Amino acid sequence: MVRFENVGMRYGTGPEVLRDITLRLDAGSFHFLTGPSGAGKTSLLRLISLAERPSRGLVSLFGEDLTRVTRAALAPLRRKIGIVFQDFRLIPHLSAFDNVALPLRVAGVAEAKLRDNVREILEWVGLADKLEARPPTLSGGQQQRVAIARAVVMRPKLLVADEPTGNVDDAMAQRLMRLFEELNKLGTTLIVATHNAVLARQSGRTVLHLENGELATAAAARAAS
Amino acid sequence: MNPPGLAIPFGRDGGSRFLPALTMLMVFLAGLALAAVMGLEHTLADWNRGLTGTLTVELPAATGAGDKSLAAALAVLHATPGIKSATPIDRAATMKLIEPWLGTSLSPADLELPRLIDVRLDPTARPDLAALRAKLTQAAPGSVLDDHQLWLDSLARFARSAELTALAVLALIGGVAVLSVAFATRTGLAVHRDIIELLHLMGARDGYIARQFERQALRLALIGGVAGLALAATALLALEHATGAAALFGPGVTLLPALHLRGWNWAMLVALPPIAGLVAMATARLTVLATLRRLP
Numbered sequence: 001m002v003r004f005e006n007v008g009m010r011y012g013t014g015p016e017v018l019r020d021i022t023l024r025l026d027a028g029s030f031h032f033l034t035g036p037s038g039a040g041k042t043s044l045l046r047l048i049s050l051a052e053r054p055s056r057g058l059v060s061l062f063g064e065d066l067t068r069v070t071r072a073a074l075a076p077l078r079r080k081i082g083i084v085f086q087d088f089r090l091i092p093h094l095s096a097f098d099n100v101a102l103p104l105r106v107a108g109v110a111e112a113k114l115r116d117n118v119r120e121i122l123e124w125v126g127l128a129d130k131l132e133a134r135p136p137t138l139s140g141g142q143q144q145r146v147a148i149a150r151a152v153v154m155r156p157k158l159l160v161a162d163e164p165t166g167n168v169d170d171a172m173a174q175r176l177m178r179l180f181e182e183l184n185k186l187g188t189t190l191i192v193a194t195h196n197a198v199l200a201r202q203s204g205r206t207v208l209h210l211e212n213g214e215l216a217t218a219a220a221a222r223a224a225s
Numbered sequence: 226m227n228p229p230g231l232a233i234p235f236g237r238d239g240g241s242r243f244l245p246a247l248t249m250l251m252v253f254l255a256g257l258a259l260a261a262v263m264g265l266e267h268t269l270a271d272w273n274r275g276l277t278g279t280l281t282v283e284l285p286a287a288t289g290a291g292d293k294s295l296a297a298a299l300a301v302l303h304a305t306p307g308i309k310s311a312t313p314i315d316r317a318a319t320m321k322l323i324e325p326w327l328g329t330s331l332s333p334a335d336l337e338l339p340r341l342i343d344v345r346l347d348p349t350a351r352p353d354l355a356a357l358r359a360k361l362t363q364a365a366p367g368s369v370l371d372d373h374q375l376w377l378d379s380l381a382r383f384a385r386s387a388e389l390t391a392l393a394v395l396a397l398i399g400g401v402a403v404l405s406v407a408f409a410t411r412t413g414l415a416v417h418r419d420i421i422e423l424l425h426l427m428g429a430r431d432g433y434i435a436r437q438f439e440r441q442a443l444r445l446a447l448i449g450g451v452a453g454l455a456l457a458a459t460a461l462l463a464l465e466h467a468t469g470a471a472a473l474f475g476p477g478v479t480l481l482p483a484l485h486l487r488g489w490n491w492a493m494l495v496a497l498p499p500i501a502g503l504v505a506m507a508t509a510r511l512t513v514l515a516t517l518r519r520l521p
């Protein structure tokens with residue numbers, strides 16, 4: 001599903017923030033991505049979610065080598081990827097409902113069809129009573145859940161989540177993790193970046209550890225902790 | 226139809242409230258400048274029409290009751306082809322002309338007034354003025370034929386340079402208007418780079434994202450443009466009214482050049498808001514597409 005080979009990345013003309021990244025996310029897998037602040041977790045997820053191009057190396061997504069894909073052909077690939085941003089990126093003027101409906105509307109789904117879908121997803125994250133609330137009137141954890149609902153409403157094949165439990169207490173974090181497990185059981189491939197190494201280890205899932213722009217082996221990660 | 230909730234509400238942030246306000250100001254200024262150019266053009270055309278068809282013959286004051294020079298001059302004029310009418314201006318009318326300077330207490334008999342003949346030409350005729358002048362001098366010694374040409378020439382020169390200046394001002398205001406509407410649109414969009422990237426990452430195509438912002442820009446600029454047009458129209462109507470009011474003081478008194486805007490002039494003014502809207506729309510499109518081009 002996702003394959004990186006010796007990938008390096010830099011912002012503009014800056015230093016490489018990612019070096020020699022080689023990884024594989026198989027279809028239906030569930031990975032955690034840990035590492036200290038500034039290690040490059042967000043940068044790596046941006047590469048996976050087609051928000052950045054690598055400055056070297058090979059990235060392939062859904063079996064397609066990205067160097068061979070035209071810019072126009074990236075749009076349909078993006079519709080198969082759900083993204084939970086570290087900073088949510090909810091649109092403040094739109095209600096929770098309209099924020100979650102956004103990807104469906106962009107994809108041209110009819111209003112009549114998307115209504116039930118959006119309600120169901122918001123119920124699923126426990127926000128059935130907040131459909132009309134605007135993000136600034138929601139708590140951090142509630143905004144986080146709207147962001148997750150928006151990322152999964154298109155039933156993406158790949159879900160990329162950046163610190164989705166960063167703003168919630170442990171109980172809510174556990175609940176969100178169960179939501180991710182549920183999605184994974186339905187066939188979604190997941191990669192979740194988190195500071196919370198304990199949470200990652202508890203899950204029993206594969207943990208990718210980033211340190212200073214380089215991927216440590218799982219064994220080294222265990223040794224380090 | 227735009228699905229509900231998708232319209233990017235740019236216009237709620239301070240940065241883009243700027244766009245309607247600026248469009249309003251620019252359409253107002255451009256409207257006034259355009260009206261000035263068009264009004265000046267009409268005034269010039271009116272003067273031309275009013276003056277090219279007329280001549281004035283001026284005879285020295287009558288030397289006595291037996292003075293036949295007026296009749297002789299009239300005979301010459303009536304015999305000239307291309308002259309529609311030649312009417313002596315009677316003493317009462319001549320008095321009226323000089324009344325503002327001399328007052329009414331003087332009796333016309335006290336004055337040695339020159340006698341004037343108002344001559345109207347066929348609009349198509351081009352009489353030989355040099356020959357006419359020679360014949361008039363023979364028939365009525367001391368007569369002067371005034372074809373207003375000198376006055377009209379300098380007036381036309383003045384009006385043309387005034388018109389050129391107004392045109393230059395219009396071009397300048399037009400240029401500044403286009404630039405500032407474009408700039409305001411760009412400023413409004415700068416705040417929305419995040420939303421643009423967000424829609425891009427959701428798999429929206431460039432044209433689709435650009436359309437969302439184009440519509441908003443068009444709407445905002447039209448709102449501002451219509452308000453600016455209303456302001457300009459109010460100002461112009463007030464000016465026309467003032468010109469009319471000044472005319473009440475007497476037929477010859479015009480403090481202001483008449484604006485005389487006709488149907489198609491108003492049509493050109495009405496075209497200003499849509500033009501502003503199109504500028505904003507095109508800028509929004511180009512700005513969004515430029516932002517998107519920087520994304521992979």
Ligand SMILES: Nc1ncnc2c1ncn2[C@@H]1O[C@H](COP(=O)(O)OP(=O)(O)OP(=O)(O)O)[C@@H](O)[C@H]1O
Nearest residue numbers: 011014017035036037038039040041042043044086
């Ligand atoms: N837009 C950018 N332009 C330039 N440098 C950037 C940009 N974003 C991140 N960086 C740099 O890239 C490096 C990795 O940042 P990144 O955001 O990927 O780290 P992170 O692991 O997500 O950190 P955190 O846990 O704090 O979110 C940092 O040194 C950062 O300064």
Ligand SMILES: [Mg+2]
Nearest residue numbers: 041042086162
């Ligand atoms: Mg980060």
